[in-house]
Amino acid sequence: MNQTTHGNFIAYMNRNKEPGDNKPTFDGKLSLPGTEGEQTFALWAHEYKDPKTGEVKIMFNGRADAVSPTDEPMVQVAALMTGDAEKATIGNLSLTARQLVLFPNRFKAEAPEKERPDYWGAYNPGNGQPVVRISAWLRKDRYQNAMVSGATSHPLPGKSEVEQQDFGPTLGDLQREGVVTQGMPANPKKRAGRQGR
Numbered sequence: 001m002n003q004t005t006h007g008n009f010i011a012y013m014n015r016n017k018e019p020g021d022n023k024p025t026f027d028g029k030l031s032l033p034g035t036e037g038e039q040t041f042a043l044w045a046h047e048y049k050d051p052k053t054g055e056v057k058i059m060f061n062g063r064a065d066a067v068s069p070t071d072e073p074m075v076q077v078a079a080l081m082t083g084d085a086e087k088a089t090i091g092n093l094s095l096t097a098r099q100l101v102l103f104p105n106r107f108k109a110e111a112p113e114k115e116r117p118d119y120w121g122a123y124n125p126g127n128g129q130p131v132v133r134i135s136a137w138l139r140k141d142r143y144q145n146a147m148v149s150g151a152t153s154h155p156l157p158g159k160s161e162v163e164q165q166d167f168g169p170t171l172g173d174l175q176r177e178g179v180v181t182q183g184m185p186a187n188p189k190k191r192a193g194r195q196g197r
Contacts (some may be wrong), residue, residue, distance in 0.1 A: 006174065007031035007152035009134055011043055013145040024062065028150060029141060030134060032125060033154055037071060039064040039125070041100060043148075052089070060102040064123065088124045090131040097126030101138055108164045115170035117150055130154065133164060137171045150174070156191060
């Protein structure tokens with residue numbers, strides 16, 4: 001497993017979302033690798049046609065808040081006083097400041113034994129900070145609603161996306177490290193007999 005520091009990435013389905021409205025599909029929090037603070041974000045689902053297969057797929061696009069709720073009050077005020085219109089790129093993705101995107105992982109089916117993520121993407125924190133990768137798995141929360149959880153990491157120089165996925169941790173690795181929560185089993189009956197969770 002990769003020993004690179006990872007940040008947390010988790011988003012829960014927006015309970016106020018109604019079919020066809022313009023509200024985000026998910027609300028979540030993320031942290032940058034090697035940092036304590038978290039940013040809140042919203043993700044909207046979009047359909048697109050895969051240019052290689054013609055299949056209709058779902059991707060996510062969103063923005064993180066400019067202010068971290070974990071920052072001190074004066075740091076939050078200062079964060080709102082500066083403009084942050086810079087764009088950054090990772091591979092062939094160009095992202096505005098605080099933008100994040102997630103795409104279905106077309107490499108997942110090639111090697112199911114490697115536990116590659118369901119989604120891969122990137123986040124531009126802005127303020128001159130480097131763009132980070134996102135690896136995410138689509139699962140269910142304790143209420144059986146869709147959720148997305150995974151990790152952020154710094155890109156590995158000279159590695160393709162599939163190489164980065166294979167070099168990085170699996171969902172099981174991230175759960176053991178405490179970076180992401182275990183979530184709920186697909187069958188709620190598997191929880192029978194567990195207390196205090």
